[in-house]
Amino acid sequence: xxNKREKIIPKVLTKEEKKAFxxxxxxxxxxxxxxxxxxxxxxASDALMLGRLNQASISAVSLANxxxxxxxxxxxxxxxxxxxxxxxxxxxGDTKNAKRFMAMSLxxxxxxxxxxxxxxxxxxxxxxxxxxxxxxxxxIGAGYLRIVSFSYLFSxxxxxxxxxxxxSGRVRMSLMISVITVVVDxxxxxxxxxxxxxxxxxxxxxxxxxxxxxxxxxxxICIAESLKKDHIHPDRESLRFFSKDFExxxxxxxxxxxxxxxxxxxxxxxxAFILGHLGSDxxxxxxxTGVAQQLIQGMTHGLAAGGGxxxxxxxxxxxxxxAKAYGLRFFRVSLLCGLFNMALLAIVxxxxxxFYVLELKAKQYLIWMLLYSMLYMFAYSYNTIFTVGVxxxxxxxxxxxxxxxxxxxxxAIPLALLGTFVFHWPVMLIYVVMCADEIVKVxxxxxxxxxxxxxxxLTREGIE
Numbered sequence: 001x002x003n004k005r006e007k008i009i010p011k012v013l014t015k016e017e018k019k020a021f022x023x024x025x026x027x028x029x030x031x032x033x034x035x036x037x038x039x040x041x042x043x044a045s046d047a048l049m050l051g052r053l054n055q056a057s058i059s060a061v062s063l064a065n066x067x068x069x070x071x072x073x074x075x076x077x078x079x080x081x082x083x084x085x086x087x088x089x090x091x092x093g094d095t096k097n098a099k100r101f102m103a104m105s106l107x108x109x110x111x112x113x114x115x116x117x118x119x120x121x122x123x124x125x126x127x128x129x130x131x132x133x134x135x136x137x138x139x140i141g142a143g144y145l146r147i148v149s150f151s152y153l154f155s156x157x158x159x160x161x162x163x164x165x166x167x168s169g170r171v172r173m174s175l176m177i178s179v180i181t182v183v184v185d186x187x188x189x190x191x192x193x194x195x196x197x198x199x200x201x202x203x204x205x206x207x208x209x210x211x212x213x214x215x216x217x218x219x220x221i222c223i224a225e226s227l228k229k230d231h232i233h234p235d236r237e238s239l240r241f242f243s244k245d246f247e248x249x250x251x252x253x254x255x256x257x258x259x260x261x262x263x264x265x266x267x268x269x270x271x272a273f274i275l276g277h278l279g280s281d282x283x284x285x286x287x288x289t290g291v292a293q294q295l296i297q298g299m300t301h302g303l304a305a306g307g308g309x310x311x312x313x314x315x316x317x318x319x320x321x322x323a324k325a326y327g328l329r330f331f332r333v334s335l336l337c338g339l340f341n342m343a344l345l346a347i348v349x350x351x352x353x354x355f356y357v358l359e360l361k362a363k364q365y366l367i368w369m370l371l372y373s374m375l376y377m378f379a380y381s382y383n384t385i386f387t388v389g390v391x392x393x394x395x396x397x398x399x400x401x402x403x404x405x406x407x408x409x410x411x412a413i414p415l416a417l418l419g420t421f422v423f424h425w426p427v428m429l430i431y432v433v434m435c436a437d438e439i440v441k442v443x444x445x446x447x448x449x450x451x452x453x454x455x456x457x458l459t460r461e462g463i464e
Contacts, residue, residue, distance in 0.1 A: 008452045010324035021329060025306050031171040033302025038178035040294040041186070049189045050204065055284050055358060057204045060140035062287040063131040063276060064124075066269050067145060068152065071116040073265035075156045077258035078108045083163045084253055084312060084392055088459045090167055091313030095232055097246075097460075102164050103238040104250065109156035120149035131269075132276040132283075140204050147208035154215035161222035164232055167309055177221050185214045245460060253458070256397030260387070263404035270413055271434055274420050275427075282427050284358055285365035289373060292352045296344040300337055300381045304389030307333075311393035320455050327390050327449060334385040338378035345374050368428050372435065379438040386445050396454035403444065407437040 013021065050058040082105040089098045119127055124145035128138040165174040192206030202209065226233035275282045307330055314323040349370040358366065387400035416434040419425035425433075448454075 008320050008324045008455050010328055011321040013322075013325050013329075018329070021310075021326060024310055025303070025333070028166075028171060028306030028309060029299070029302040031175045031302075032166065032305050033299040035171070035175045035178045036298035036301045037295065038175070038182045040298060041182045049186075049193045050207065055280060055362070056136055057140060058287055058356075059132075059280050059283045060128075060137040061144055061204050061207060062283065062290075063137060063272055064128065064141035064144045064148075066131060066272055067116060067120050067127060068148070068155075070265060070269060071112060071152060072155075073261040074112045074258065075109045075159065077261040078112065078254060079105055079159055079163050080261075080388075080392065081253040081257045081397070082108075082250060083167060084308070084395065085249060085458055086164065087167050087309050087312030087393070088316030088457065091316035092459060094459070098164075098167075099232050099234060099238045100241045100243075100246065101250075102160060102232065103234040103241065104246065105160045105163070106157060106234060106239075109160055110153075113152045113156040117149045117152045120145040120152065124149075131272055134276075134280070137280075144204045144208045147205055148211050151208075151212040151215040154212075154219040158215065158219040158222050161219075161226055161233075164226070165222075166305065168232055170231070173225055177218055177225075180221065181214045181218050184217060185210050188213055249458060249460065253392070253395050253397055256399075256401050257392065259401035260397060260404055263401055263409060267404070267408045267413060267437070271416075274416055274430065274434065277420060278427050278430070281359055281362040282365055282431075284356075284362045285369055286431070288352055288356050288358070288366055289369040292345065292348050292370060293373060293377065295348055296341050296377065297380070299340060300384050301388070303330075303333060303337055304385045307385060307389035308393045311390060315394050315455065315457050316459050318457055323394075323455060324452070327454075330385055330390055331446070331449075334382045337385065338381035341377045341381050342374045345370065345377055349373075365427060365431075369431060372428075372432055376435050376438055379442050383438055383441050383445060386449065391448065391454040394454040394456040395458050396448075396456075399448050399453075403441050404437070407440040411440065412437040 050061055082101050086098045086101045089095075089101065124142035125138060127145065128141040132138065132141075162174050162177070165171065188210035189207060191201075192210050193201050193203060194206075195201030223233075225231065271286065272283070275286045307326075311323050311326055314320075314326065353363065353366060353370070356366075383403075387403070391397070391399055412434055416430050419430045419433060
């Protein structure tokens, strides 16, 4: 495994190399951004449909979906960590070991899925009581969880295959799968929630059934696509393969990614907990704000994922000076992305405001949450491209965990908890404090970049 290099001097890119950078980034980022948008629509379609039903259903499903969200933190960290290694091996042309790492990702994610399936299937009421004391919300959410739990078994497997598609350059196919799933999900949601003709709708449970169907379809398509000629997919050798060295490599990257994923993700769950104790109006407004944010975060995550793949391939070939030069260009990219997301939120915000059926107080909260989210989304875009894309490409996943721990868990969350349960601050003051962590982190990104800790080759030679 490569050692850390000191004082990497970035290569001076020519005009042609800058064009090549932009072309490669857009080739990766645009399909990935569209895929993220479509994935957000799959997740948001439940809320969009329920938003026309009643406020209790949207609140209950929003809280219940914290289970799948927490599961995605664990599986996402594992898939992300292994994806870093696969990108570097793929960059140096070692598809045999890339395939082995993919098989390892399947084993890990299936184990994670089984744990969360058991929680949602067998103790859903207890899970719902972690988020709200409201008996109506608990009843609706528990019924939803029992059904949707089956989707957990399919989603982790599908994500492993989608990760391999992105790294191997088949982003158009992964985008097509997302198109299929969003069409199926929104169509199924409409009929299952509201019903058709003499068939009564199932309400919140209809969302659960459609989610199960969508995840099953995505998994089947992913597996079928991977079996085509010249595509990378697990085989008997890779599924049976075990290497202590490879396990060490994975666990060199996973802890940092898992820590940052959990620290950030559990803070979102803590947001739901805090707002759940501030009433249904605050919970509903936050749910709608979350939908608006998810719909515009696609470009950020597309750029981060594309950047991580580009840099991972360079680092796997020991092209450190070129990787450093690419990293510098991402500062301009992140600023432009932040401004773009602010403008997009200004468009999406009024649309979601008029679409949802909310009580007057909830709509008042929603206006202020959307306005504050413009500043939040700028900071989020700037930070995420580096902490999710650039830094982890070379195995530096610890920085994100440290920054989230300090900004979120040592500052934002404690203040929000005190404001909620001790000082009884106004709802919007609590929301502003709770979401200030991304803004606090902005000045420290450049300092971490300049240390070159992230400039590493993580691959091994001669592993059999």
